[in-house]
Amino acid sequence: MSNRFEVRLSAVGGQGVILAGDLLAHAAYEEGKFSVQSPTYTAQVRGGPTKIDVIIDTEKILYPRTTAIDFFLSLAQRSFDAFAVGLKPDCTILVDPNLVHDCKGRANVFRIPIIELTRTKLGRMVYTSVVALGAMVELTGVVKHETIRKVVEEHAPPGTETQNLKALDVGFAAAAAVKAEVSR
Amino acid sequence: MAKAVFWTGNEVCAEAAIAAGCRFFAGYPITPSSEIAAVMAQRLPEESGTFIQMEDEIAAMGAIIGASLAGVKSMTATSGPGFSLKQENIGFACMVEAPCVVVNVQRGGPSTGLPTHPGQSDLMQTRWGTHGDHTTIALAPAYLRELYLEMIRAFNLSEKFRVPVIVLIDEILGHMSECFEAPTPNEYTVINRVKPTCPPEKYNPYEVQDGELVPTMASYFEGYRFHATGLNHDKTGFPTTHPIVCHQDEVRQLAKVSHNRAEIDSWEEVMVEDAEILVVSFGSTARGAHSAVLEMRKQGVRAGLFRPITVWPFPDEEVRRLARKTKAIVVAEMNLGQMILEVERAAHSDIKIVGCQKVGGVPVEPYEIVAKIREVA
Numbered sequence: 029m030s031n032r033f034e035v036r037l038s039a040v041g042g043q044g045v046i047l048a049g050d051l052l053a054h055a056a057y058e059e060g061k062f063s064v065q066s067p068t069y070t071a072q073v074r075g076g077p078t079k080i081d082v083i084i085d086t087e088k089i090l091y092p093r094t095t096a097i098d099f100f101l102s103l104a105q106r107s108f109d110a111f112a113v114g115l116k117p118d119c120t121i122l123v124d125p126n127l128v129h130d131c132k133g134r135a136n137v138f139r140i141p142i143i144e145l146t147r148t149k150l151g152r153m154v155y156t157s158v159v160a161l162g163a164m165v166e167l168t169g170v171v172k173h174e175t176i177r178k179v180v181e182e183h184a185p186p187g188t189e190t191q192n193l194k195a196l197d198v199g200f201a202a203a204a205a206v207k208a209e210v211s212r
Numbered sequence: 213m214a215k216a217v218f219w220t221g222n223e224v225c226a227e228a229a230i231a232a233g234c235r236f237f238a239g240y241p242i243t244p245s246s247e248i249a250a251v252m253a254q255r256l257p258e259e260s261g262t263f264i265q266m267e268d269e270i271a272a273m274g275a276i277i278g279a280s281l282a283g284v285k286s287m288t289a290t291s292g293p294g295f296s297l298k299q300e301n302i303g304f305a306c307m308v309e310a311p312c313v314v315v316n317v318q319r320g321g322p323s324t325g326l327p328t329h330p331g332q333s334d335l336m337q338t339r340w341g342t343h344g345d346h347t348t349i350a351l352a353p354a355y356l357r358e359l360y361l362e363m364i365r366a367f368n369l370s371e372k373f374r375v376p377v378i379v380l381i382d383e384i385l386g387h388m389s390e391c392f393e394a395p396t397p398n399e400y401t402v403i404n405r406v407k408p409t410c411p412p413e414k415y416n417p418y419e420v421q422d423g424e425l426v427p428t429m430a431s432y433f434e435g436y437r438f439h440a441t442g443l444n445h446d447k448t449g450f451p452t453t454h455p456i457v458c459h460q461d462e463v464r465q466l467a468k469v470s471h472n473r474a475e476i477d478s479w480e481e482v483m484v485e486d487a488e489i490l491v492v493s494f495g496s497t498a499r500g501a502h503s504a505v506l507e508m509r510k511q512g513v514r515a516g517l518f519r520p521i522t523v524w525p526f527p528d529e530e531v532r533r534l535a536r537k538t539k540a541i542v543v544a545e546m547n548l549g550q551m552i553l554e555v556e557r558a559a560h561s562d563i564k565i566v567g568c569q570k571v572g573g574v575p576v577e578p579y580e581i582v583a584k585i586r587e588v589a
Contacts (some may be wrong), residue, residue, distance in 0.1 A: 051216070054218065062390075066384070090503040090506075
């Protein structure tokens, strides 16, 4: 039985979402699942709208592009405008409200100030994508907390393991808080 | 123990080439194939190989032919516009019977087209791009693990039959990554060209023994001297205009492929035996076609998929066999009707054969194939 889950992580080039997609795919593999990742391919490495699509399934993935997206992250209005297409009606959407102001009337939007949290809790913007990844995993449950922790720890540049795991925890906690708020 | 890899398709091309024994790459960067050159530039020196960035695509093709004649397994990678430029020297590789591999990561459109978007419009050019009667072997895998093994097979076929082999993928496969367990060396064989055993003074570079089609191949700089020319030549390698010699040599060159179909042909079949509607599709498009077929089965329509992996020579006999059992055929491809021409020729039948075709840099989606199947069901 196919259990296809489609994720789109979008931002502007340089925010690290391609790396976040990569880590998610590794976590899916750790859990014995299949995954396919496709980054957008443009001339814009820094500053242009960028995205990565990650498809996760318990079965071999046939069609390698997205068909109906289950989770959408946007860290910039420009990337929201460009890539908020092909989403399921009940797609879970995560945005940074300081950067994405207009969600085009979409439902199921979770707002977490990811950039501000990264700055205040971690001090370096390089952890932005790992904070976002933590929030994404908490909101969707697509992989387990312990799996993504293991993968992030393994892939972190030597000496940054603790900070990267802290970034994940910041993401987990922020998402748990907004979830609680929504359910209240 | 198998190692899990997260390579992109372009990285797979490079790593598999090295596993197959490729130690020379000459290229000219072009989107969406450039990462193959980038990886080779890094990896070949680690394997005592050589990477050269040439001044253009035709020179790159010339360089890999030269390396091949000097005894080194060689390849280049490009995309549509570069593939056009290489055609003259692809013909030269056919004529001098130099084993080599050309990867074409197809992009959209004619001319410069859509550099960062996929297409499958080079199918016919792959077969007929260079002039004159010549052989073509072209492989079009659809999955990245399969791409790894087909790259190795490309080198093996080129070494065994002394022909250039084209690996035809597209931007989707080139840039996506799909984690898989890298094949271990006990899962494949690596074939090397057969070298002459006669003394150098007795060596004729294009002489074949009775019943054989592929001449033994000496390497330059090992004491065997021979002439390699694009002009028609006799067994000594020197030009001739003798009509019978020229005719027989060209016939032999084509027979290298046509008489070895059992070894060269390769395809995947999905639920074809009871299929009323047959979908024919190749490369990345066939993955969407496969899911369309599964969707139709769920809805009670007996659909099946025939996916040529070796696209040239085209698997005509198998298509003919399947066409006799089906009501209609849908050919899904990211071009405006190329493989469908081969399917029509091979089917040789009055059944309905329709295309599900799309260009513009976006893939043919499963729902579009489903709609086309419904139309003919």
